[in-house]
Amino acid sequence: MTEAVSRPTLEAVAARAGVSRATVSRVVNGGDGVREPLAERVRRAVEELGYVPNQAARSLVTRRHDAVAVVIAEPESRVFADPFFALQLRGISKELTAHDNQLVLLLTEGRADHARVARYLAGGHVDGALVFSLHLDDPLPGLIRDAGVPTVFGGRPDWGDDPGAAVCGRAGEGPGHGVVYVDCDNRGGAHTAVRHLVGLGRRRVAHITGALDQTSAVDRLDGYRDVMADVWGEDDPRLVVESDFTPAGGERAMRELLGCCPDVDAVFAANDLTALGALRVLRESGRRVPEDVAVVGFDDMVPVAEQTDPPLTTVRQDIEEMGRLMARLLLRGLSDGRDRERTAADAPGGGVILPTTLIRRASA
Amino acid sequence: MTEAVSRPTLEAVAARAGVSRATVSRVVNGGDGVREPLAERVRRAVEELGYVPNQAARSLVTRRHDAVAVVIAEPESRVFADPFFALQLRGISKELTAHDNQLVLLLTEGRADHARVARYLAGGHVDGALVFSLHLDDPLPGLIRDAGVPTVFGGRPDWGDDPGAAVCGRAGEGPGHGVVYVDCDNRGGAHTAVRHLVGLGRRRVAHITGALDQTSAVDRLDGYRDVMADVWGEDDPRLVVESDFTPAGGERAMRELLGCCPDVDAVFAANDLTALGALRVLRESGRRVPEDVAVVGFDDMVPVAEQTDPPLTTVRQDIEEMGRLMARLLLRGLSDGRDRERTAADAPGGGVILPTTLIRRASA
Known part of the structure; x- marks a missing residue:
């Protein structure tokens, strides 16, 4: 000691x-x-x-620590296994360091630890918090709100747009009131991906979803359905397989798809890791990509997307920039509020939506 | 907000x-x-x-927060690129969570941020700190000591055993006084690796070192030299190439080795990531592993070591257990000291050294 x-x-x-x-x-x-x-x-x-x-x-x-907490609502093991978080943290770290603020990453083993995280946040150890990877039914956003810590969310929280599914509320104000978040255009990105596949002449376009207790997965599914409805008037529900944003989940879903819809000729995967799993199963089962089945991912997570076999066509979102922007918005909010009493009523709230672009490689 | x-x-x-x-x-x-x-x-x-x-x-x-800081003396980008840290954090996270303590990971962009980390530690936000990946000349250990935070180090700090190279000192007490650290038997593990290669009949056994500003790298090099001196009385200095624990560093070093010592028939790489790079270069240059060149790594970082081509023979250290033990020692020290005034004189100090074992796979 x-x-x-x-x-x-x-x-x-x-x-x-x-x-x-x-x-x-x-x-x-x-x-x-x-x-x-x-x-x-x-x-x-x-x-x-x-x-x-x-x-x-x-x-x-x-009441100032020059420290900002980052909370990722996933178990520690997931945080280190998914390069998405590393990229987002990179952007956050650069921005906070540029303003001589300490990045305080609060890790957990799972949801049972979220109350402890909230206690730490309430304990006056940080000036604000950046919170991402929220899941429906997670008490974390409500706990954080009660902790009274200025917060910027990464990804649209599930309240606000859908009052029925409000995660946290308080008498006299809407649940999403004053909430600031940064997200990418998930629905628009999905439109681009699916339109690209349709434009290639594909007629049996499947979607492997992300974890549907996250708004990003729901929005991408909605985007897929928009285009399918637009092009064919209706969609075959068997072409949508629920998954969880992981390579293993992508493998399972692709096997299921090949089983139920052997005529599938295109897959829009909810993220690059899912696409990675799908590509593996397609290769094993002797399907050529893109000749037999075209595949599009989401994220453009370099180097993952570049190193798949074949290299992955995907919807790019600037993950690092998202992190940087979250940190910037929080620091700006903190310095705006420095010299006056801040209350919920002062908070402007709202989302900042970053655009997406299609990156064409060999898979579609 | x-x-x-x-x-x-x-x-x-x-x-x-x-x-x-x-x-x-x-x-x-x-x-x-x-x-x-x-x-x-x-x-x-x-x-x-x-x-x-x-x-x-x-x-x-x-004076109690039920929170423990983890400081890794590497830039954030390195922390997320090297699975070693993820494994160590896994052990720490499990142990802290089991005791309802919050893991507070303090990330930096580099050494210039270490003073800020020390300020945060001194600020009374955590009960103690777990610090690892120390480099020679890094002011961090001295700063942490001055912050007065109970600390357990991962890896032997560079003071204590070698007073001349003391990183931090204080009038009236030795620099390593009261320091607790957890490490694996780096030198003994190197003995095992090199003896194994010699036992396979290899006569030109090279060593690609780790970053020599870290004690783990120095101890593994010493272990290599011990065996070489023991077997041949002297070692060919061209067979030792300095590197940095990364795959890219391993590639560079292996190229250099093949250039200067084309008769090399075995390589002891300072860690698995270095071995990964060396294997890549050996394959590119048409050398068969292990027939032409046998390769042994260090760490047994699963899945890295299992997925190399060929699978890697390596010296296993239980990285996750090291993390768990660091956390356990810190929490024990904190609860021992709870009810009395703690001073430097009370601290027992000393290192806990975990054993290593050789894991034989195909590469040697």
């Missing part, structure tokens, strides 16, 4: 100066309201004892 | 009860020394205002 030689405390300074702890705290934090002879006595005691102000004490006064 | 309706403050409670902030704080934290009528007044004010104690305030008294 590394331990400093025990450091002089605020109490010790107060005792030496013969003043209250509150007075020491006020002086140490450059505060007003302390008469000069008293302040001088405190400063002398600080110097004599070599007192270094504890930031917990200082932050009681300044 | 999500904002709670502004919450009642400690100050508001103090004003309503007509007492000082310190008194409110003492009552809220179940503290003694407050007369009952006063305490009752405070409790009533707390109830009337719906005051939720701020943990920053509470922790000034209890």
Whole structure:
């Protein structure tokens, strides 16, 4: 155990100066309201004892830590297995570092730990929070709201647009009130992907969904259905297989698709990792990509999308930029609110939607 | 920006009860020394205002956050690219969660941010820290020591065993005094690896080192030299190529080796990622593994080691267990020290060294 030689405390300074702890705290934090002879006595005691102000004490006064929490609503093992989070964290880290703010990543083993995360957030250790990968029915957004920490969400939370599915609410205000989030144009991106497949002359276009307790997956499915309805008036429900954004999930879904719809000639996968799994199964089953089955992903997660066999045509979203923008919006909100009392009523709220683009490679 | 309706403050409670902030704080934290009528007044004010104690305030008294920081002395991009850290974090996360402690991962863009990390640690936001991937000349260990946070290091820090290379010191006590660390038997593991290659009849056994500003790399190199000296009395310095624990570094080093020592018939790579790079270059240059060149790695980082071509023979260290043990030692130290004043003199210090084992696969 590394331990400093025990450091002089605020109490010790107060005792030496013969003043209250509150007075020491006020002086140490450059505060007003302390008469000069008293302040001088405190400063002398600080110097004599070599007192270094504890930031917990200082932050009681300044309420500023120059630290921002990042909460990913997934188990730690998932956070490190999915490069999506690494990319988003990269953008966040760059932006926070540029403003000399400490990135505080709060990891969990799962949803059971979310109450503890909320306690830490409520504990006054950070100035704000960036929260992503929210799932329906997760109490986290509500807990964070109750913690009273300024927050920017990554991905559209599930309240606001659909009041019936509100995750958290409070009497007298809508659940999504004052919520700021950053997302990409999931529905528009899905339109682009499916229109591209239709434009290639494909007639049996399937969709392997993401985890449907996340708005990104729901929006991409809606985008797929929009185009299918537009082109054929209706869609074959067997062509939609539910999955979970993982390679293993993509494999399972592709097997199911080949079983129920052997005439499938195109797949829009909800993300690149899902497409990776689908490509594996297509290869194993002897289907040529794109000749027999064209495949489009979503994310353009480099290097994954470049290194699939064949390289993946996909809908690009700028994941790193999303992270950077989340951090920027939070820091701006914090500095806007610095000199006034902030309340929910002040928060502008709303979403920032980033555009997507189709990146053509060999798979479609 | 999500904002709670502004919450009642400690100050508001103090004003309503007509007492000082310190008194409110003492009552809220179940503290003694407050007369009952006063305490009752405070409790009533707390109830009337719906005051939720701020943990920053509470922790000034209890000095306990149930949170542990993890600091990896590498840029954020490296942390997410090297599965070693993910494995170590997995062990740490499981252990901390089992004790309802929050894992607070402090990420940086590089060494320039280490002072900020130390400030955060000194700020009273965590009860202790787990620190790993230390490099020589990094001011971090000294800064952390000055922050006065109980710390367990992953990997032997560079002070203690070698006073000349002390990273941080303090008048009146040795630099490594009271330092607790967890490491694997790097030197012994290297012995096993090199003896295995010699036992296979290899005569030109090369070593691609890790980053030599880390003790793990130095210890593995020493282990290699021990065996070479033991077997041949001296070693050919051209057979040792310095590298950096990455696949790209392994590739560069292997090319250099093939250039200067085309008769090389075995390689002990400082870790599995380095071996991965070396295997790639050997394959490109038409050398068969293990027939022409036998290769042994270090770590047994699954799935990396299993999925190389051919599968990698390697020295296994239990990375996840190292993380778990670091967390366990820290939590134990914290609870031992809970009820008494801790000073540097109390800290037992010392290292816990975990054994290694050779895992034989196809590459050697």
